[in-house]
Amino acid sequence: MTIKVEVFAVPDCPNCAKPQAKLREAVADFSPDKILWREVDLLEEMDYAIDLGVMGASALAIDGKLVFASLPKPKALRRELLKRLEGQPASARTH
Amino acid sequence: MLTIGEAAQRLAVSADSLRYYEKQGLLAPTERTGAGYRLYDSDALRRLNFIKHAQQCGFSLSEVRELLDIQGREGARCEDVRRHAIEKKLQLEHKIRALRAMSAALSELIDVCLAQNDKPLEACPIVAALEAGFAVPSQSEESS
Numbered sequence: 001m002t003i004k005v006e007v008f009a010v011p012d013c014p015n016c017a018k019p020q021a022k023l024r025e026a027v028a029d030f031s032p033d034k035i036l037w038r039e040v041d042l043l044e045e046m047d048y049a050i051d052l053g054v055m056g057a058s059a060l061a062i063d064g065k066l067v068f069a070s071l072p073k074p075k076a077l078r079r080e081l082l083k084r085l086e087g088q089p090a091s092a093r094t095h
Numbered sequence: 096m097l098t099i100g101e102a103a104q105r106l107a108v109s110a111d112s113l114r115y116y117e118k119q120g121l122l123a124p125t126e127r128t129g130a131g132y133r134l135y136d137s138d139a140l141r142r143l144n145f146i147k148h149a150q151q152c153g154f155s156l157s158e159v160r161e162l163l164d165i166q167g168r169e170g171a172r173c174e175d176v177r178r179h180a181i182e183k184k185l186q187l188e189h190k191i192r193a194l195r196a197m198s199a200a201l202s203e204l205i206d207v208c209l210a211q212n213d214k215p216l217e218a219c220p221i222v223a224a225l226e227a228g229f230a231v232p233s234q235s236e237e238s239s
Contacts (some may be wrong), residue, residue, distance in 0.1 A: 010181055014174050040180065050188050057178045 003084055004036045006061040007071070008054050013040055016058045019071045020029070026074035070075060096123065102135040106143050113143070119156055121146055121163065153187055155178075
């Protein structure tokens with residue numbers, strides 16, 4: 001099972017780039033076949049963002065559901081991903 | 096310099112609005128006459144214009160205040176304002192969707208009502224549906 005992580009942000013947003021990079025790093029700790037990382041340009045995919053209920057300039061969805069209304073701390077994302085990976089073989093969780 | 100009445104007339108707002116903006120800390124008169132009358136210069140009018148148009152775009156007064164604060168902040172950039180504009184656009188799009196859904200739900204009710212013409216009010220399908228909690232989606236349901 002691959003978990004799809006989608007980060008919604010606005011291009012050139014000075015407040016988004018750094019937290020987004022930290023989240024990218026956090027996800028990179030997981031096996032790439034377990035986590036699919038996608039950065040979504042909010043302006044280009046606004047309809048999709050509205051479908052998911054995004055209300056802020058940055059947000060994070062997991063498996064097509066809005067889970068964080070704003071960008072979470074890497075620790076919170078890691079915890080959420082580990083929770084979802086529970087039940088899968090431990091060797092597949094991180095690498 | 097314009098008096099409050101002249102400034103209000105110039106920008107098609109009420110004098111009460113100007114007093115309210117002042118009370119809310121959004122717009123202070125440039126100065127007061129010896130008798131205490133408020134006077135507004137061109138900068139104040141520009142600020143008033145900004146408040147008026149931002150409100151027309153759907154920004155609440157507290158959001159307008161944030162936008163004004165950004166303008167007064169040293170080193171503020173266009174991106175800071177854009178972020179607020181994008182968030183407002185998202186809110187408006189959510190509202191538009193919710194309103195469309197409500198409109199569609201009402202159309203359904205009207206169609207049902209039309210199909211059952213000449214019924215007494217007790218048999219009105221619109222009243223019945225609304226009493227029974229016909230699923231007209233609220234904004235929060237629409238966005239969830």
